[in-house]
Amino acid sequence: MAPGIPTAMDRPHFIGIGGAGMSGIAKILAQRGAKVAGSDAKESGTAQALRALGVTVHIGHAAEHLADDASCVVVSSAIRQDNPELARAVELGVPVVHRADALASLMDGLRPIAVAGTHGKTTTTSMLAVSLSELGLRPSYAIGGDLDAPGSNALHGDGDIFVAEADESDRSFHKYAPEVAIVLNVELDHHANYASMDEIHESFETFAGRITEGGTLVISADQEGARELTRRVTAGDVRVVTYGEAEDADVRVLSVVAQGLKSRVTVLLDGQELTFTVSVPGRHYALNAVAALAAGAALGVPAAELAPALAAYTGVKRRLQLKGEAAGVQVIDSYAHHPTEMTADLEAMRAVAGDARILVAYQPHLFSRTQELGKEMGEALALADSSLVLDIYPAREDPIPGVTSELIIDAARAAGAEVTAVPDKSEVPALIAGMAKPGDLVLTMGAGDVTDLGPLILDRLSK
Incomplete structure (x- = not known):
């Protein structure tokens, strides 16, 4: 075991290793010399970066992904109890460690x-x-x-x-x-x-x-x-x-x-x-x-x-990150998903835009957050010139009856905003390309997979 690795963490298995918090801990442990493995729902650049450090990354969740010699299984609060790797760890008596405990041990x-x-x-x-x-x-x-x-x-x-x-x-x-x-x-x-x-x-x-x-x-x-x-x-x-x-x-x-x-x-x-x-x-x-x-x-x-x-410091991914420019239109990615964050990012962009228009493709994040703050999200969108509102990105949550993006759309329109509901995310690039004019700023906004739209919008604008 390399120095600086807690004994229980010398052969860890991470469930959801591609997540922002989980991958960071896995990376540090690998750099300290631990034998790190884990699984994630899909392939990603993060998974590839971990493999480059010698980490074993499985795609998909299955009981057999948990190695016999795993010293612990690391989970976040997003991992459900019926996850097959977690169930296997419990069955074998492998210690289950919360992500925060793992990170705390690295700070000792x-x-x-x-x-x-x-x-x-x-x-x-x-x-x-x-x-x-x-x-x-x-x-x-x-x-x-x-x-x-x-x-x-x-x-x-x-x-x-x-x-x-x-x-x-x-x-x-x-x-x-x-x-x-x-x-x-x-x-x-x-x-x-x-x-x-x-x-x-x-x-x-x-x-x-x-x-x-x-x-x-x-x-x-x-x-x-x-x-x-x-x-x-x-x-x-x-x-x-x-x-x-x-x-x-x-x-x-x-x-x-x-x-x-x-x-x-x-x-x-x-x-x-x-x-x-x-x-x-x-x-x-x-x-x-x-x-x-x-x-x-x-x-x-x-x-x-x-x-x-x-x-x-010149920025971090998804925090008002410039994704590119095409046809005189800049496309910027914003992680904002709480009304305060949305307002702050839109005000910052307004200061940069001057007389140019701000167009937003907004994806609400979590049913519970939308239920409580949908009105305020809609009011924040009034700071944009025009917005497309996607369906709610559920992340770890199950749907809540009656909670949809319409809560945001109704509030936005009541605040005088120009808003269009777009249930099919794949329609966004064409819609934005049809709206945008040279000089406009386009924001893809939200904590879910709305970030994937930036390159698709740029590609559509360039045609």
Whole structure:
């Protein structure tokens, strides 16, 4: 067994190994020398990237995929109890480990930064990973999205810092014990697991309580849910650092100036003014960068060095990612699936577009989220000039009677939006090509397979 691999993790089998969170852990274990195997529902670039590291990846789920010598089976909350590989593991008495426990074990002995919040986790984690790497600190990291290629969501570095995205959706972020924790925002989401804002706050309080003695909580001073959490948290030996545009912020944002697809940000930190570039558009991404700056400074990285290094971050897959241009039309992919995210991305694009039109192909994500937030999703789409709304992407959920995309469409039209229902996703490229004019921006928006439409739209536009 190679050093740095927990004994139970030296021969792990991952069910759903192609997922963003699962593949990152598998990749780090493989880089540390573990014998890693797993399965996924379909072939992907991530599966190929894992194989290049020596990982055995099966396509499809079957009991025989679980090797006789597996030391454990790693699952996420999305894996159902009737999965044949999970059932086989239970039958054989192979330990079943939740993804969060596996990730927590990889942080042991290092200096973890855990990035939490209802929105912006992947971007902020990526900003830290890239900027700390730019400074030669060789961090390990596990991100919920790819930086620049399939499989680039994680890395085993030989430095002492570990940057991890901390997922609140199933309360699994309670497993981590970070030296520095970031809370970007606190909003009601994940309605299958949280019944109220009070439950959300209780969950984030538990996460904040996991910060190690003498550690730091970096938290937004602007967002009301985060401010409420700050009021609730009993700091004890934990230092609380707030950031944002609010006058009482410890790390205060003095200005955010849009410069095309970039922003110029000036902050006041420890009495020192720092100005730096954020290489992606949008005020929300600028604030993510400030959170990353505050967290790095809390860990002892000189802010004057970290600030310019943040410019090395040029984006992550699906976060306002330019997919290409054809016939004078730019096609951009947005992972936004919560109304706050949708609004932020559309406002960022509006600042870039000027007089150009914004056309959106939106795919709602989860029946439970649509049931609770469909009205707000529709209102967010009013920021676009025209939208196509697809059927709900179910992901891990079963349908809920009466919950369809019509909830969003009705709300959008009530808000004055131009919206068209498109039940057949394959019709979208032709519809967009018929609508778009030179100079327009097209957004494929949502957390499901709507991302696959970008290349098809570009191909149709080019004909």
